[in-house]
Amino acid sequence: MTPPSPLASRLGFIAPFHVMSLLEQARQLEQQGHDVIHMEIGEPDFGTPPAIIQAGMAALQAGHTGYSPALGLPALREAIAEDYARRFGVQVPARRIVITAGASGALLLALAALVSPGKEVLLSDPAYPCNRHFVHLLEGRAVNLPVGPDSQYQLTADHLAQHWSADTVAALVATPSNPTGTLLSAEALAALNTAALARGGRLIVDEIYQGLVYDQAAHTALAQSDQLFVINSFSKYFQMTGWRLGWLVVPEAYLNAVNRLAQNIFIAASTPAQHAALAAFQPDTLSLLEQRRLELKSRRDALLPMLQQLGFRINSQPQGAFYVYADSSTLAGDCEALSARLLQQAHVAITPGIDFGQHRAREHVRFAYTVPVPRLEQMAERLRKVL
Amino acid sequence: MTPPSPLASRLGFIAPFHVMSLLEQARQLEQQGHDVIHMEIGEPDFGTPPAIIQAGMAALQAGHTGYSPALGLPALREAIAEDYARRFGVQVPARRIVITAGASGALLLALAALVSPGKEVLLSDPAYPCNRHFVHLLEGRAVNLPVGPDSQYQLTADHLAQHWSADTVAALVATPSNPTGTLLSAEALAALNTAALARGGRLIVDEIYQGLVYDQAAHTALAQSDQLFVINSFSKYFQMTGWRLGWLVVPEAYLNAVNRLAQNIFIAASTPAQHAALAAFQPDTLSLLEQRRLELKSRRDALLPMLQQLGFRINSQPQGAFYVYADSSTLAGDCEALSARLLQQAHVAITPGIDFGQHRAREHVRFAYTVPVPRLEQMAERLRKVL
Ligand SMILES: Cc1ncc(COP(=O)(O)O)c(C=O)c1O
Ligand SMILES: Cc1ncc(COP(=O)(O)O)c(C=O)c1O
Numbered sequence: 043m044t045p046p047s048p049l050a051s052r053l054g055f056i057a058p059f060h061v062m063s064l065l066e067q068a069r070q071l072e073q074q075g076h077d078v079i080h081m082e083i084g085e086p087d088f089g090t091p092p093a094i095i096q097a098g099m100a101a102l103q104a105g106h107t108g109y110s111p112a113l114g115l116p117a118l119r120e121a122i123a124e125d126y127a128r129r130f131g132v133q134v135p136a137r138r139i140v141i142t143a144g145a146s147g148a149l150l151l152a153l154a155a156l157v158s159p160g161k162e163v164l165l166s167d168p169a170y171p172c173n174r175h176f177v178h179l180l181e182g183r184a185v186n187l188p189v190g191p192d193s194q195y196q197l198t199a200d201h202l203a204q205h206w207s208a209d210t211v212a213a214l215v216a217t218p219s220n221p222t223g224t225l226l227s228a229e230a231l232a233a234l235n236t237a238a239l240a241r242g243g244r245l246i247v248d249e250i251y252q253g254l255v256y257d258q259a260a261h262t263a264l265a266q267s268d269q270l271f272v273i274n275s276f277s278k279y280f281q282m283t284g285w286r287l288g289w290l291v292v293p294e295a296y297l298n299a300v301n302r303l304a305q306n307i308f309i310a311a312s313t314p315a316q317h318a319a320l321a322a323f324q325p326d327t328l329s330l331l332e333q334r335r336l337e338l339k340s341r342r343d344a345l346l347p348m349l350q351q352l353g354f355r356i357n358s359q360p361q362g363a364f365y366v367y368a369d370s371s372t373l374a375g376d377c378e379a380l381s382a383r384l385l386q387q388a389h390v391a392i393t394p395g396i397d398f399g400q401h402r403a404r405e406h407v408r409f410a411y412t413v414p415v416p417r418l419e420q421m422a423e424r425l426r427k428v429l
Numbered sequence: 430m431t432p433p434s435p436l437a438s439r440l441g442f443i444a445p446f447h448v449m450s451l452l453e454q455a456r457q458l459e460q461q462g463h464d465v466i467h468m469e470i471g472e473p474d475f476g477t478p479p480a481i482i483q484a485g486m487a488a489l490q491a492g493h494t495g496y497s498p499a500l501g502l503p504a505l506r507e508a509i510a511e512d513y514a515r516r517f518g519v520q521v522p523a524r525r526i527v528i529t530a531g532a533s534g535a536l537l538l539a540l541a542a543l544v545s546p547g548k549e550v551l552l553s554d555p556a557y558p559c560n561r562h563f564v565h566l567l568e569g570r571a572v573n574l575p576v577g578p579d580s581q582y583q584l585t586a587d588h589l590a591q592h593w594s595a596d597t598v599a600a601l602v603a604t605p606s607n608p609t610g611t612l613l614s615a616e617a618l619a620a621l622n623t624a625a626l627a628r629g630g631r632l633i634v635d636e637i638y639q640g641l642v643y644d645q646a647a648h649t650a651l652a653q654s655d656q657l658f659v660i661n662s663f664s665k666y667f668q669m670t671g672w673r674l675g676w677l678v679v680p681e682a683y684l685n686a687v688n689r690l691a692q693n694i695f696i697a698a699s700t701p702a703q704h705a706a707l708a709a710f711q712p713d714t715l716s717l718l719e720q721r722r723l724e725l726k727s728r729r730d731a732l733l734p735m736l737q738q739l740g741f742r743i744n745s746q747p748q749g750a751f752y753v754y755a756d757s758s759t760l761a762g763d764c765e766a767l768s769a770r771l772l773q774q775a776h777v778a779i780t781p782g783i784d785f786g787q788h789r790a791r792e793h794v795r796f797a798y799t800v801p802v803p804r805l806e807q808m809a810e811r812l813r814k815v816l
Contacts, residue, residue, distance in 0.1 A: 047683065048543060048598040048629065049683075050542055050544050053689065056689045056690060058689045062692070085495055089492045089494055095490070098489050102485050102486050105477070107482070108670055108671045112449075146694065146695055154439070158439070159568050179567075179694065180568075181567075211435040239432040242433040281494075284493065284495045284496050284697070284701065286697070295434040302440065302443045302444065302445045305446055305559075308673075311673065312672060312699055312702065314485070314671065315699065
């Protein structure tokens with residue numbers, strides 16, 4: 043007899059990623075010998091830069107395998123502070139930089155410090171799906187605000203003015219964003235921050251795709267204020283996804299709370315990964331990453347017209363990250379059926395919009411341009427045949 | 430003007446580790462040129478076994494730096510399943526083994542699946558301090574039950590019978606335990622599991638110190654039931670603390686929930702670490718780890734009489750992990766003052782009992798025997814002078 047299985051109520055709010063079942067089907071197709079073009083996963087295809095790999099190997103060889111301090115290796119926190127100064131001219135004391143297991147760890151820390159049960163966090167819909175699930179994990183309420191092309195799929199200070207309630211404690215935005223690749227300007231960030239602070243709450247800015255912008259210089263929300271939380275990661279720009287390393291920039295008032303949380307929840311982030319990441323800011327690595335950024339830009343520039351010719355509509359120009367959020371409503375009624383069909387008939391894997399929210403989600407799909415241009419052309423050719 | 434800083438209510442329940450301020454003082458002493466004997470940190474001093482280091486380096490060289498599947502590399506889940514079969518004769522399907530960022534990640538997943546707001550988890554006092562903080566993170570209630578030498582500082586089925594309320598969903602035990610190094614027998618585990626299941630809840634068994642036992646063969650709670658959660662880690666027995674790698678064995682009924690939580694909270698555990706850990710089960714590594722276990726046993730056997738001669742009382746023989754939980758009540762009124770004095774006057778760093786709970790906590794300190802026997806002798810000599 044199976045015993046009773048008490049299940050936490052939060053599981054009622056935590057959805058699996060729909061793309062996972064697509065991934066499983068893709069694996070099966072590949073096992074049958076089919077060539078699948080993967081554009082579904084949020085992971086650059088370049089691999090970690092060689093200097094970072096070498097530094098990781100050297101750290102292992104040198105025996106850097108013990109626990110690190112809970113907030114991270116001092117040298118890495120300093121290196122990130124220096125990078126903020128060098129790249130953006132912004133002074134961020136290393137003391138406010140907390141090393142985490144990816145942006146995932148940073149999101150958990152920031153939200154755990156802010157969100158009491160029943161308190162609200164304003165999010166965009168569509169958005170990175172884990173955001174709302176982190177809020178549910180912590181027993182807060184995720185308030186998913188429909189956004190569209192009129193605000194480049196981003197929250198605005200107006201959204202905050204309209205939807206901030208007595209229970210709201212924070213608003214969370216991402217720039218460049220996932221799934222839309224759109225940006226927030228310095229002015230927009232300043233306005234959002236002012237709006238949140240004026241209402242007694244905080245702005246959290248997810249800058250995990252920082253540096254992956256194609257039509258302007260990269261910037262940081264930290265230039266606007268030292269009162270906001272910034273999420274970042276070595277996953278995307280530095281292409282260290284599997285190492286699980288990121289960071290959180292914490293307003294002074296939250297340092298003590300975040301320290302206690304980090305000690306207890308994580309003990310520390312990976313020590314070999316932290317040593318490896320010290321090589322991320324070397325000039326040769328930075329210039330390699332710049333080349334890769336330019337490669338991503340060419341892909342985006344190639345992909346957009348292809349998708350438009352296929353009948354997708356791009357309602358807001360993606361300017362960063364490596365995603366195109368494409369309106370598929372004239373091609374198919376339902377993004378899930380469409381994604382399944384494109385996988386089965388064209389062996390092209392993309393992500394259905396419903397992984398990112400509810401608002402017009404069934405009318406959208408996300409393409410990750412994590413394959414080279416010739417492969418994008420192949421993708422377009424395959425889709426042309428089946429659409 | 431500093432803006433308001435909304436702070437999550439859980440922070441009222443999440444304490445910092447007291448040992449951290451001792452660590453800071455120890456660092457200062459070392460900077461002044463003093464030789465500090467470190468017995469405060471829960472980390473073996475051997476370093477990661479060479480074959481695991483080599484496998485980690487090879488993984489990096491081979492470019493295994495992308496995201497892994499959320500539940501872990503299939504090969505590692507299989508290897509752990511095979512290890513359960515080989516070492517303990519227990520069949521655990523790989524499907525039920527979820528790879529996590531340390532036992533820390535496993536504790537978070539198990540508790541996030543079980544604990545709704547206001548629900549209770551029964552814990553021993555003293556216990557690993559993060560346990561109660563994980564429960565608070567998830568808005569549950571940690572019910573810390575005083576335990577003493579009469580139950581070898583462990584929860585018993587009687588504790589569950591007496592303290593299980595309508596709101597209780599789980600009981601969490603550790604064997605070998607931190608801070609006491611005491612064990613639960615197979616019979617005790619079976620009784621605890623039966624008691625939890627009979628009341629509609631679940632038993633969680635933290636086996637992070639599995640294999641580090643000195644007077645009997647190691648065993649696993651999984652031999653008793655497939656309905657309990659088991660926490661484990663590569664941190665202690667396999668001496669991979671800084672790699673952040675562990676696992677959770679999940680009852681069938683919770684697989685779906687734990688999968689959704691893992692995808693969203695962590696994305697995945699470290700990929701290089703998982704490849705490295707594949708070398709943990711090789712015969713040469715296992716025999717090295719056996720030598721190290723014997724070394725720890727000699728240290729324990731040397732340390733216990735030393736502490737007793739110094740006037741500490743050991744109220745329950747520690748049989749595993751690498752800790753001695755010593756009753757200091759005849760030597761000093763307060764563990765915190767005592768720890769501070771031993772650090773300042775003898776340059777010996779130990780952990781005050783108050784890091785592990787409240788019950789008679791001020792009358793105890795924890796010694797971690799993570800230094801070789803000659804160093805233990807030096808420690809004893811230094812303490813003799815100041816006590
Ligand atoms: C917007 C955004 N934030 C956070 C994350 C988490 O990434 P990681 O934990 O690998 O740093 C992702 C991953 O895709 C993301 O797209
Ligand atoms: C009893 C116990 N459980 C869990 C942990 C967490 O260890 P890790 O996350 O390194 O596996 C520790 C660490 O000291 C511990 O003592």
